[in-house]
Amino acid sequence: MSGSRIGTVLVGRGKALFASKPAHVEFTSEPEADALLNDLEGHPHAFVLACVMDRQIKAERAWLIPHRVSQKLGGFSFSLLEALSLDNVRDLLSRPEPLHRFPEEMSRNFHAAVQHIALDYDGDAARMWRHKPASAEVVLRFLRLRGVGPKIATMAANILARDFKIPLADHYSIDISADVHVRRVFTRLGLVPEDASLEEIIYTARALNPEFPGILDFPAWEVGRAWCRPRNPQCRDCYLHSVCPAGSAMPASAG
Ligand code: SF4
Structure with a gap:
């Protein structure tokens, strides 16, 4: 054949x-964690930060991290995250138990991603995919996040297009x-x-x-x-x- x-x-x-139809994506086995990740309107940065965390550990564990941080902080608004220093993020990702296999490196990536979203998108991560951009533009925007390579960047664009039905100008990239x-x-x-x-x-x-x-x-x-x-x-x-x-x-x- x-x-x-x-x-x-x-x-x-x-x-x-x-x-x-647009799906409610099950990223984890915890409904509250998935609700946060699916809330692209209210918490688009949760999806982006989960992508940033998705390295060198099982995906489900990585995608739980925004929810675990939210539980510790008492919320996951962007203003709460933006106020965190690198030391604050390191504490959140390291204690009492590490949320990731590489808490130091991932703390840097998490903190850098929040600062990047603040600077480049005025705190609104949905600007990474709003207004029907070319697929290459979306992939590129994820690649500009510290620690994100082509595999995660294209996965993120694929989930946005395929599962969340975010309109893009094309899907070539x-x-x-x-x-x-x-x-x-x-x-x-x-x-x-x-x-x-x-x-x-x-x-x-x-x-x-x-x-x-x-x-x-x-x-x-x-x-x-x-x-x-x-x-x-x-x-x-x-x-x-x-x-x-x-x-x-x-x-x-x-x-
Ligand atoms: S794709 Fe795998 S499971 Fe399906 S028919 Fe081929 S070998 Fe079998």
Whole structure:
């Protein structure tokens, strides 16, 4: 089966998701934490700061940090955050227990992000994506935050476009976030070789759907988590079974 046929199926699933209603995104298993992260109108900086924290620890733990800070501060208004010194942030992220594996570095990143939002966006983080900017502009604005690399910057733009339905002028610069699920699914689907570099995965997604490569992110992640597990993939239940070379080759043992 050709890569383009597989890409068409994955892109179709991605488009169906993209066309669905705005979602309440479950970033964590704590409803109050998710309510804060979903409040792009009232607390857009919570989403941005969670993205900044999403490094070198499990995503769920990182995305809980704004809520944990809010519990300690008694709120998460931008004026409360702007008044914090680096020492204050260090205390909040370090005591009594560290909120991140690297509290010192993340304290610097958190504090720098708040100051950046204050200076560049007058305290309103939603200006990073308001007025239908080009996707490259949104990615660039996240990249300008201390400690944020291309993976997190494109993930942030993808969540804004795909889940929160933030209107953007285009989606060309929203790449796929190639996590372990995406890598495994792309490999089993025959889209990339086992030893593919990160760049090869990213450019494969660009080739499959140039106008919005990141639309492949959620379908591939979903397949990886639901059916295409590291061991005993559930091929007979997977909707890609008919187009997947690996799935077609092992129907009997995979069900
Ligand atoms: S058919 Fe099987 S190997 Fe192919 S993507 Fe689905 S679960 Fe993975």
